Amino acid sequence: MNAKKQLTEGLITNNPVLVQQIGLCATMAISTSLFNGIGMGLSVLIILTCCNVVISAIRKIIPGQVRLAIFVVVIAGFVTIVDLLLQAFIPALSSALGVFIPLIVVNCIIIGRAEAFSSKEGVFLSFRDGVFQGLGYTCVLVLMCLVRELLGSGTIGGGLLNGASSFITLDGTGAGFRIIPEGFGAGALVLPFGGFLTLGCLMAVMQYALRKSNEKKARKEKEVKE
Amino acid sequence: MFASIVTISLAAILTNNFIFSQFLGICPFLGVSNKMSTATGMSVAVIFVMTMASAICWVINEFLLIPFGVAGFMQTVAYILVIAVLVQFVEMFLKKAIPALYSAMGIFLPLITTNCAVLGVVLLNTQNSYGFLESVIDGFTGGIGFTVAIVLFASVRERLEFADYPKAFEGFAICLVTAALFALAFMGFSGMKIPV
Numbered sequence: 001m002n003a004k005k006q007l008t009e010g011l012i013t014n015n016p017v018l019v020q021q022i023g024l025c026a027t028m029a030i031s032t033s034l035f036n037g038i039g040m041g042l043s044v045l046i047i048l049t050c051c052n053v054v055i056s057a058i059r060k061i062i063p064g065q066v067r068l069a070i071f072v073v074v075i076a077g078f079v080t081i082v083d084l085l086l087q088a089f090i091p092a093l094s095s096a097l098g099v100f101i102p103l104i105v106v107n108c109i110i111i112g113r114a115e116a117f118s119s120k121e122g123v124f125l126s127f128r129d130g131v132f133q134g135l136g137y138t139c140v141l142v143l144m145c146l147v148r149e150l151l152g153s154g155t156i157g158g159g160l161l162n163g164a165s166s167f168i169t170l171d172g173t174g175a176g177f178r179i180i181p182e183g184f185g186a187g188a189l190v191l192p193f194g195g196f197l198t199l200g201c202l203m204a205v206m207q208y209a210l211r212k213s214n215e216k217k218a219r220k221e222k223e224v225k226e
Numbered sequence: 227m228f229a230s231i232v233t234i235s236l237a238a239i240l241t242n243n244f245i246f247s248q249f250l251g252i253c254p255f256l257g258v259s260n261k262m263s264t265a266t267g268m269s270v271a272v273i274f275v276m277t278m279a280s281a282i283c284w285v286i287n288e289f290l291l292i293p294f295g296v297a298g299f300m301q302t303v304a305y306i307l308v309i310a311v312l313v314q315f316v317e318m319f320l321k322k323a324i325p326a327l328y329s330a331m332g333i334f335l336p337l338i339t340t341n342c343a344v345l346g347v348v349l350l351n352t353q354n355s356y357g358f359l360e361s362v363i364d365g366f367t368g369g370i371g372f373t374v375a376i377v378l379f380a381s382v383r384e385r386l387e388f389a390d391y392p393k394a395f396e397g398f399a400i401c402l403v404t405a406a407l408f409a410l411a412f413m414g415f416s417g418m419k420i421p422v
Contacts (some may be wrong), residue, residue, distance in 0.1 A: 022253065026344050029249035069310060072339075076303040082301060099349050102302045106254055106340045133271050176363035193249045193409040200395070200402030 011133030017140040018206040024110035028195030035159025037145035039093040044078035045134025047078045052118040071114045152189035154180030235341040245375040251253035251343030265380035273369030280365025283348045313339045
């Protein structure tokens with residue numbers, strides 16, 4: 001399995017959120033500003049990569065019956081580490097994401113990759129898988145945040161970019177760049193309603209695109225045969 | 227005391243519904259809501275596990291984690307282990323006592339472990355520093371809120387099969403859009419309060 005194939009799988013053809021359709025709770029809950037989106041995405045990326053490496057390294061000594069319990073303990077350990085690090089170094093992010101950081105423990109993406117990939121493959125492959133699947137997750141989060149933030153509150157990069165001096169801030173106070181004048185945004189998109197709607201539409205777009213590309217591929221193969 | 231209990235119940239069932247306003251437990255919500263019978267079975271199991279988990283985790287946090295000074299970094303690990311063990315016990319008990327219900331629930335029972343509504347309610351109880359009774363009430367009514375959401379949604383989803391929507395929306399996409407409308411409806415409850 002080469003790196004390029006793994007990368008396309010993580011980002012597009014086997015994207016954890018849009019194609020495997022797992023780990024939806026946090027995706028919808030926190031994608032209200034770019035700051036949250038990137039923070040959550042990177043946290044999951046780091047935890048997923050660490051868990052993949054550890055589980056892959058000990059895969060031969062894990063007894064089959066209790067493997068899920070062991071996965072959960074490994075994951076809970078890394079989640080706690082990241083949680084405490086965020087509390088110490090980026091408190092604004094920690095309070096913005098709230099309960100969704102400890103909830104990464106039950107995020108199906110991580111336990112799903114452990115069960116489907118890293119408990120079967122080697123350490124290096126699992127490491128790459130963690131990075132690429134995490135990247136796929138981050139991309140979807142960023143996309144959701146951009147759509148919801150732009151249409152909902154009319155800004156880009158809220159919390160992360162400081163509109164006035166365009167410096168990156170990590171204390172969550174950046175106002176972001178205002179694209180749509182204040183009061184003209186569709187406020188409902190920032191509410192829970194917008195989370196469901198945006199993710200539903202993104203999934204539909206993805207399904208449409210994948211079907212079109214599959215049809216195109218099939219047509220090409222047919223032409224080659226003829 | 228009574229007012230706080232009513233407030234917690236009202237929040238858990240309507241104003242802060244776990245699914246439609248807090249996004250906890252979306253995976254089982256979408257996974258088992260395609261048939262009314264599985265939806266109700268799952269809900270009963272979730273109510274039970276959420277109530278029990280709230281009670282046991284409160285006791286563990288209060289009498290084990292805090293006295294030993296490890297609450298800061300052991301909470302998540304301890305809670306998820308409690309939930310996993312609890313689900314395992316429920317599974318064993320049902321298998322022996324009510325085999326019919328056990329076989330009806332099938333795969334959904336073990337899946338409750340990874341239901342973020344269960345871990346979520348326990349973590350939120352700790353975060354809000356609820357007492358024992360308040361935690362149990364929050365767990366129980368949170369489960370009721372889950373039931374309300376999933377049963378309402380299952381009844382709509384049974385009709386979705388006859389609806390005519392774009393092909394790209396097949397599967398979870400149309401469900402999410404439907405859930406969005408539900409969330410919009412549940413927003414109507416926000417701001418409801420019990421005057422103290």
